[in-house]
Amino acid sequence: MLLRLAPWVLTGVLVLPLGAGLAMVMLPAFGYLPALGGETFHLGAWRALWERPGLSRSVLLSFSTGLTTTFISLVCVVLFLAAVRGSWLDRALHRMVSPLLAIPHAAVAFGLAFLIAPSGLLVRWASPGLTGWERPPDLLIVQDPWGLSLMAGLILKEVPFLLLMSLAVLPQLAPEQRVNMARSLGYHPTIGWLKSVFPVLYPLIRLPIYAVIAYATSVVDMAIILGPTLPPTLSVSILQWFNDPNLDRRFMASAGALLQLGVTLAALATWWLGEQIVKRLGQHWLVNGSRRRGAFAVAFSGRFLLGLTTLTALAAMVGLAIFSLAGFWRFPDALPVTMTFNHWQRVLPSATTPLVNTLVVGVTATLIAAVLVIACLENEARHQLTPKRAMWLLYLPLLVPQVAFLFGLVVAAESLGIRPQRSLVVAGHLLFVVPYLYLSLSEAYRRLDPRWAQLAHSLGASRWHTFWRIRLPLLLAPLLTACAVSLAVSIGQYLPTLLLGGGRVATITTEAVAMASGGNRRLIGVLALLQALLPFIGFALALLLPRLIWAKRAAMRGAA
Amino acid sequence: MTATYPLRIDNVTITLNQALLLQVDDTIAPGEVLTVMGPSGSGKSTLLAYIAGFLAPAFSARGGVWLGERNLLTLPAEARGIGLLFQDPLLFPHLSVGGNLRFGLPRHTPHKSQQVAQALAQVGLADFEHRDPATLSGGQKARVALMRLLLSKPQAVLLDEPFSKLDTALRQEMRTLVFSQLRDAGLPTLLVTHDHADARAAGGTVIELG
């Protein structure tokens, strides 16, 4: 009975904060915010917004960055999955997924910026020997006006995410059987995979793809570091307006936040349209009988692209790691002249409390989210319900710029007399953790063969017995993966932690972001590596545990 | 063996979007097999889902299902005492062979280990208790699935094309094994299939659909 309430509890837990968050985005956008003297509704904020120099360019940048990076990342992942045949190289690349996912976005951005800048790692390694450069060349690479370096940074993070999401659902599709069947019909395995596995894989990773689009159109931290500046992307502009000392600009910032929501929705709609077109055009290709054409190109480019992303991300991290140990490092020295543990020694003594806070908040939020989401999905499965339409509400926190949304949350909490505290931070994290947990788990849950439960019932097992003994163990791998993703999401939260915690809950991320604002690359390196530690452990456990637990169960190992 | 009762299918009709799919009215005596035959899409698996308690909400059904004096429709699936065999043996991949059999045993069964060992020996799989189901051949899996069903002490059994995925030689062997075991246990059995050979081997009443 309790379970029937689950979807209502889930939406209930989220609706009040969602409503408050959205209200505080919408009302100021139309002039209403009594705390700043806005007592009437009007369109002044929108007029100010339209008059912003470079607005259309900002919008276009956000829109195109989101779509382009998602497309390229998806292509990388699909070509790679089509190409893999379980060689050592493939396995090595698989194993890189979790470390790459664990690295915080901002750290990847810092690392990449330092890698490709004219005074960066690559140029240093090549200079002056190969280039003859004694001073860095004056080339606009990082923060280029087209947003190319921003796109590169986003791709570095999106590829491992999409790869992980694909790997989590693939085993249910028995890809080997499908490919073997195609091979027996004379198809090259790579083409066979594309024609027989990809069309059924895509619907399963659709929600994660949508999440990636939403993220990439509205990303802030990476865009500040890698994105163009004259003008910056829309999301960065909005943050600047919100942070502007001139508090009147918050009205325009709120209007900008709504515009951002519109841009993200437009990007999603465009992608959906693209899906329909590809579906139409793809039908013919699927059955045209071509068995080998392009196989080599796919096999090669799949491995090459994924290898390139992995190597780039690794090199970026190596750069950060060197910096965390570096003394002064003059251009074009390939390595710093002196190395020192100084930076680590300065950070580590005060890192324990933030690490513990991060862990407590992350684990609590993930567990609560897991219970709520599983209860919801279990209710669906038991009563053979189709997912509720209202479930799309869950994704709103991912679509609206955080800085605008959180203001309303703080107002709501304060209105209810809830003082800043750890539990409020956990509640705030839930808003961002639940959608990710839901989108990474729901497909696996829904696609689990219903006959397993029917069979268990027919053998006399009660619903709960079936849930604990059959469904949960069968879903262990995707569940752990979803939890690891959620944990990483929680760990990455800066503004919710700071604003809802009223600064009373210091996490490794609040420390890292505050420190990053000072731009000391050496300390940023230290904190980025520390920040990556917890999610890394999470992802590693999610991959290792099923392998250990199912060491003697061949059919379960594939699911890891 | 527990006392067995006849399975009464009392004028059951199943409809999908107001279209009548099937209508069955019959009583299966203990140890007897009723075979429902029909092409795929005729709704014969839906009948099994209705009796077992898993009918998808898209379908609507009317009529009664009785086991002796018990009205099954008022009971949840796990309390109906209806055992199922599917096309696939569906051995739980995360449990050992022995674990699968134990899962079928009611909670407070005495001498569980002994019963499991006995059941395995009965179908020629002694010493398989600790094996991973993934390492078994198709025929071996089918036999484990059958013994798991019997150990759960059902009061009636539903068979959903249980032999269709086995190769010809094995199929005959399994038919003999399954029907003799069910008959010995005195269980009323409902078989749905599209294979006439299954119906012949079952030897009871046959209803043709579609």
Add this chain to the structure above:
Amino acid sequence: MPNNRDSLGITMALTMLAIAFPAAADPVPSNWESVLEEAEGQTVYWNAWAGEERINAYIEWTARQVDERYGIELVHVKLGDTSEAVSRVLAEKQAGNDDAGSVDMIWINGENFAAMKANDLLFGPWADSLPNYPLTDPDNTPAVRYDWTIPVDGLESPWSSSQVVFYYDTALIEEHPNNMNELLAWVEQNPSEFTYPQVPNFLGNAFITQALLELVDDTSIFYEPMQADDFDEATAPLWMFLDELHPHLWRSGRAFPSNSADLRSLMGDSEISIALSFSTTEASGAIANFELPDTVRSYVHDSGMIGNMSFMAIPYNAEHKAAAMVVANYLLSPEAQAEKQDPEVWGSNTVLAMETLSSEQRALFDDIDLGIATLPPSELGEVLGQPHPSWVDAIAEKWQERYVNH
């Protein structure tokens, strides 16, 4: 959005409910004994930008001192941007939390102060009642009484004094420019070796403000609130100057570093040879941090450089006002100010007037070694005051309009 109206209704109802409760009595700053008494055992949440490890360490040191002396627990809420604390206070005001705010003290100045003051978000007056306040010699030091020309009115207590300085790498250039026109000439000779943070970053704003003050003969107009009619004529020399300067900047002015930290990294990577900072000890500190080569030195322009003070403010609804005042007062003590000025610790200039100190107190400052790249106070030249915020805001807006690609 069916939920909005409901939750808004709830919010409003609760807001009214909250207003109905009388606010707890605020401490009376003039009765210092009672303030000290009330402060004991309180926890002060000090919201301060935390991008500099040395500043954080100094705040930790302060926490130990006030715990020992006054039994106050001081917690540093580490911010990436001061506006995050302003947001928090604003949200609390919106929700009607008028007496139990979570921000007890903010490190603030200039535009943020002006905005908080204009929106009644600050508690006070209290600062001029602090026992240590007279040590700043307020009667003879306008910088203590006016924050970017806005009257302080006792709403914030001075903490740190800072001034814009340029720094350059002596290994790369021999002679540094001495005013904006020389800088322009130098940049034309050495293209791509200079840049400044993107406006409206505060250091970027400071650079264009500095240029404006240097290029215009009569600067008095900038210290009054701006009249829109005056803008074009008064600022014309600045735009001519920037139009000439930009093509020769780093990346030809097609991109700008986002803040002073970025600028410092560019210097450390030898991408540029001249940079600027809002801290006179930045270069020495960065050398000690291995961020800059030890060949970097600071310099100032002949006609003086923009300077200002930063302050401690207490939000109107802070829960622990008494303890916040005690901490602010301690921060003004000669001991705390001398510790802060030591480049080994932080190296931020004191706001105390040396004439007001006893000889032992003065000795605390005399013994400080400023570091190799720091100019002694005698060489810092004249301090130019910050223009009125309305001017800074307007030129920053105009900058966006001219130099952001449409």
